[in-house]
Amino acid sequence: MTNTKYTISAANRITGKSRTTITKHIRAGRLSVTQDDQGNKLIDAAELIRVYGDDCNFDREEKSTDQTSAGHSTGNSSLEVQQLKDQLARETTERERERQQYREQIEHLQETLKRAQEGQNSVTRLLENQKQGRGDWEEAIKTIEKRLANQEQATKAELESLKAAANKKLMRYRDALEKERNKSFWQRLWS
Incomplete structure (x- = not known):
């Protein structure tokens, strides 16, 4: 008992x-x-x-209690097994999601690396072309500098001629203004 x-x-x-x-x-x-x-x-x-x-007969109660506790432990263990299965399924899903993220990151990094290598190759080709045709580059730059110097001189000359024309017009306007001031009242009235 x-x-x-x-x-x-x-x-x-x-x-x-x-x-x-x-x-x-x-x-x-x-x-x-x-x-x-x-x-x-x-x-x-x-x-x-x-x-x-x-x-x-107290033995009947003890047997009943033993069967009940065995049933509870069986029920509890099957519940625990189900909970563990559910947890395993959740974790498996989470791990798969993480794997997919890692795959996407790897693909992104590989694409970035590929683009970086292509850019590096382009720069290398440009530098090699520049080294081979260095005299052509220098000559082209000198030609451009001469052309710019000529355009600058032409622009200066045109600016000087425009200034001279503007000064001539200004002088004519001053002379006309001075003549107008020197007229008498009657001359202004009848002209």
Whole structure:
């Protein structure tokens, strides 16, 4: 006997009496009970022996308890197995997502490296071409410098001629203004 207090259902299994009969005996005061913290009615083993005597078989309750705990452990283990399977599935999905991200990053880096190598090859070809035709580059730059110098001189000459023409016009306007000022009132009126 591992337990000393039993619920009404456990007393039913121990004595073979129905729950209704046990409840009637409790109400009639023939069988005394106590209550646990949750308010469950508990019957002491000695009380069951006092009232039901030889009808009590505590082995039936212990077997029932063993089967229930075995059922709970089997139920718990199958629940744990299912939870572990679910967790494994989630982690597998997460690892696959991470692998896919790594594959995409690798592809992106390979493409970037390829473009960088192509750019480097282009620069190398340009430098090689420049080294081979260095005299051509220098000559082309000198030609451009001469052309720019000639255009600058032509622009300066044109600017000087425009300044001279503007000064001539300005002088004519000043002379005309001065003549207009020197006229008398009657000359201005009739002209």
